[in-house]
Amino acid sequence: MRGFDIAKTLAGDDHSGIFLHSTVWDILQNKRIAVKDMLNHKNFYVEAQALIVATGAVPFMPTFENDDVPGVYTAAVVQKMMNAEFTLLGKNILTVGAGNIGYLTSYQLMQAGAKVKAILEAMPHEGGFPVQANRIRRLGIPIYTSHMLLKAIPNLDRTGITGAVVCECENFKPIPGTEKVIDGIDVINICTGLIPDNQLLTKGQYTFGKRCAGVGDAVRIGEGTTAVLRGKQAAYEIAQELGVRFNYNDYLQISKEYIDSQQHPIRIKEESPRPTPERQAQRPFVRLDCLYGFACNPCSFACPQKAITKSSTSVTPEIDYEKCTGCMQCVSHCPGLAIFGYDTRKQNLFLPVEYEVEVGAEVWLVMITGRNKAKVSLRKY
Numbered sequence: 001m002r003g004f005d006i007a008k009t010l011a012g013d014d015h016s017g018i019f020l021h022s023t024v025w026d027i028l029q030n031k032r033i034a035v036k037d038m039l040n041h042k043n044f045y046v047e048a049q050a051l052i053v054a055t056g057a058v059p060f061m062p063t064f065e066n067d068d069v070p071g072v073y074t075a076a077v078v079q080k081m082m083n084a085e086f087t088l089l090g091k092n093i094l095t096v097g098a099g100n101i102g103y104l105t106s107y108q109l110m111q112a113g114a115k116v117k118a119i120l121e122a123m124p125h126e127g128g129f130p131v132q133a134n135r136i137r138r139l140g141i142p143i144y145t146s147h148m149l150l151k152a153i154p155n156l157d158r159t160g161i162t163g164a165v166v167c168e169c170e171n172f173k174p175i176p177g178t179e180k181v182i183d184g185i186d187v188i189n190i191c192t193g194l195i196p197d198n199q200l201l202t203k204g205q206y207t208f209g210k211r212c213a214g215v216g217d218a219v220r221i222g223e224g225t226t227a228v229l230r231g232k233q234a235a236y237e238i239a240q241e242l243g244v245r246f247n248y249n250d251y252l253q254i255s256k257e258y259i260d261s262q263q264h265p266i267r268i269k270e271e272s273p274r275p276t277p278e279r280q281a282q283r284p285f286v287r288l289d290c291l292y293g294f295a296c297n298p299c300s301f302a303c304p305q306k307a308i309t310k311s312s313t314s315v316t317p318e319i320d321y322e323k324c325t326g327c328m329q330c331v332s333h334c335p336g337l338a339i340f341g342y343d344t345r346k347q348n349l350f351l352p353v354e355y356e357v358e359v360g361a362e363v364w365l366v367m368i369t370g371r372n373k374a375k376v377s378l379r380k381y
Helices: 003-011 075-083 100-111 130-138 199-211 224-241 248-261 277-282 298-302 329-333
Strands: 022-028 032-037 042-047 051-053 057-059 072-074 092-096 115-121 143-145 147-154 161-170 180-183 187-190 194-196 212-214 285-288 339-343 348-350 362-366 372-377
Touching (some): 022 199, 051 199, 057 075, 072 075, 075 100, 199 224, 224 248, 329 339
Parallel strands (some): 092 187, 115 143
Antiparallel strands (some): 022 032, 147 161, 161 180, 362 372
């Protein structure tokens, strides 16, 4: 589920008090919020007792030669055009930045029909969550670490790009003599990080004091789960300032989960757990290629038998194979495509199909090393 779908779900049927196509352009004295209706070009004001700022973040844009040529876009632009305008800005993409944003946009571009030629990362190791990196590897997209972008190669009339000059680097400095050209691209997708958009938050805190709270990327760059938890925590804090009574233990529990969700993924397990041979022979089951603990739990919500649980955001999911019926709901709900289903009785393997494939098509199962493992025929489940 994408962010705007989540917003529609949370909003429900009653949209009173929700102002779409509106931008807050200032926070005035006496706690008035100045808003502009961008659709009707009218200004209006909202008086408030408290303020929560969730303005997100703005992209960090590195500088390189020809960085202003059409065809060079930040991930925010690429995602908006795909998700909101249903438009691909190009068909052959070079992504810069091997973090979660780089992985996510590259995956979405492949889903939309584009080809991602490569992902560049200046650091000597990949960033982001391993489960996201594994999803990219399964699509066969090469990830070049210790590489940086030097130049975008424009076409003759500078209305687009045809390639890029990249090189090896160390400590974010290019290594002379290692330059090479990646040609045949028409978009450079810049995914080099985000900066909190906290200008309104700073002014809000000055005007509202303790009755102003920031949440999500406006405070600290993180994952969606972290933003949701911080939002709940901020709601309790505002309620306390307004004199609203609540169970303080609930606030402490949310605060603990929020702190845990900010931890960098830590490897918890060496290999994916599996059921006993006796259980495997009884009915279908799933295995989770989720070895790192981080803030992600759609699988536990998707399981109708409550067989998948997480005790906190910093641990890996646990499966109770006695409760698991092999319904495969978690396979399709995992955002990292890290859950695989098995039915050893019928020799069936249930995979999260990453883009449209015809039923009956023959495909190869490829190991992480790149070696072909087996040739199979796809069936719809």
